[in-house]
Amino acid sequence: MNVTLELPTVVPRPQNVLPRLSKELELPDDVQYRALRLATIADNAGITIGCQPQGFAAACVYEAGKELGYPLTQRELADVANTSTATIRTHRNALLEVLDAQNSAIQ
Incomplete structure (x- = not known):
């Protein structure tokens, strides 16, 4: 439909x-x-890319809360984001790999 209507x-x-x-x-x-x-x-x-944005957003919130000492459980994030705790863990692990690679490149 977007192509037909030439919408982005x-x-x-x-x-x-x-x-x-x-x-x-x-x-x-x-x-x-x-x-x-x-x-x-x-x-x-x-x-x-190819990830549900709510799951990845929840993983980012989880990691940010952890880094800054603001306690959030994966379960409460999963409930609010309408995703699973496994999805949050998977995306958090991928995020941590990127952060580790960036930190290694800086050092």
């Missing part, structure tokens, strides 16, 4: 889901900002 195709991105998750979870600003930064890093690395 919008690619869902984790960054687009973060505001809703942040609002529902009442996240502090620093956690929101870090989650957005992590989602951007993941997006730039190409690891979000």
